[in-house]
Amino acid sequence: MNCFEEDVPMPLSPMADYFSSSLINVFVMAVAESEIPIDESKVLPLLKNKLLPICSRFSSIMVTEKNGKKVWKQVDVNLKDHVKIPKFTSNNRTLKLYDQCFDEYMEKIAMEQIREDKPLWEVHLFKYPTSKCEGTFIFKLHHALGDGFSFMTTFLSIVESADNPSIPVKFPSSKSSTSTNGMPKQLSQTASVMFKSAVDFGWSLLKNSLIPDQQTPLRSGHEDVGFRPMRIVNVSLSLDSIKEVKNKLKVSVNDVLVGAIFLGIELYMKAKNHRSRSGESTALVLLNTRKIRAYIPAKEMHATNSTAPWGNRFHFMHVPLPMLSHNKKLNPLEFVLDAKKNINRQRNSLAVPMTGVLLRLLNQIKGPQAATKYMYKIMNNASLSISHMVGPSEKVSLADHPINGFYFMTVGLSQSMTVTITSYMGYLRVGFGVEEGFIDEYQLKSCFEISLQMILEAAKNLPI
DSSP states (O other): OOSSOTTSOEEOOHHHHHTBSSSOBOEEEEEEEESSOOOGGGHHHHIIIIIGGGOGGGGEEEEEOTTSOEEEEEOOOOGGGGEEOOOOSOSOOOHHHHHHHHHHHHHHHHHOOOOTTSOSEEEEEEOSOOSSOSEEEEEEEEGGGOOHHHHHHHHHHHOEESSOTTSOOOOOOOOBOOOSSSOOTTOOOOHHHHHHHHHHHHHHHHHHHTOOOOOBTTBOOOTTGGGSOEEEEEEEEEHHHHHHHHHHHTOOHHHHHHHHHHHHHHHHHHHTTOOOOSSOOEEEEEEEOSSBOSOOOHHHHTSTTOSSOSSOOEEEEEEEOOOOOTTSOOOHHHHHHHHHHHHHHHHTSSHHHHHHHHHHHHHHHTOHHHHHHHHHHHHHTSSEEEEEEEOOSSOEEETTEEEEEEEEEEEOOSSSEEEEEEEETTEEEEEEEEETTTSOHHHHHHHHHHHHHHHHHHHHTSOO
């Protein structure tokens, strides 16, 4: 199965072009935690027989033609070049020391670039036990290859059911998406909708071009922040506990988590003795723009009129962080309700697709470099980004290795803080990628854990 015909160079999509430039160079790191020690002999067959056939981009390199246009060109893949196995000198380390080794290794490979003379992905095998597992698979994939939706479909295609490998893994189901490829179906073209969309688009245009978020304990303002070292921590929590809040407030799981993230940020700001913000801070929440959000087999993603095509199919929604005065009492549930209100407004606004149209026009009129600069400003002018991926609901096995934990992290975004949310097997993993030496990752993690407890406790007092 191919994303395009063999031996015919395929132009990069505009988004892939933006994410593989000197300004922005973004990777996705997917982490799968194995219950058993890793047997490396089973990895190469997995890559050859399952990964490579999914999409030809996994066996293609990015080349620049004489006219300056970037294209994908298929090559022969030496799989051994794509498998990395770190070695440590001592075998007498404790789990705590291996945890530290793992964190440092993640930081190291997050900063490394992949050679351009081979396909833009790698698999790292951390063959040492940590406090979470017996061994760890780390997939590093360039964002030009696809987005989180494409990569999750890839993961679902290469794993098996841990309970019964002969039965295909169930693809997580989801409701139909409110696509931003056109007018949301539930909205009519009324003056009110058009006015709100114009206001939202004007505001996002100002934020993207002229009004960056102010510098705070969460935004350094460094122009090269996407190329600076980052630290990664994550929190595991029960999906059922989040659903209790979701059901009582009649919101989504994502609303609860974004509200908890915003509350955690407020607590972190206070812990750093930061004064109330005089200007607005914003988060970029990623929105899948496919017609459906439910995963489909990879073969169907490559169909001509696919409802969930392969590639980078997303936009950013600008969501303002709540601003509290010193005198206002902190109500944890207000953060959730405020997140729901602002996300729904952006999701149902035409501002998001209008920004996409603006990027395409910039690309066509002024060229990819101008569009890339605008995309860079979109990210660099905001304080953080948040993305959410739905993973398998059942336990899966990767190359005969039962997986007990799974999460991902986006690296290379031009922001001091990136937040990712991944569901797997009834649990959620919330990851924080932060600029090293600027944000205290452990204090931020603690503030998020406290914010979750505050929201859970507040929700318990609500009537059913």
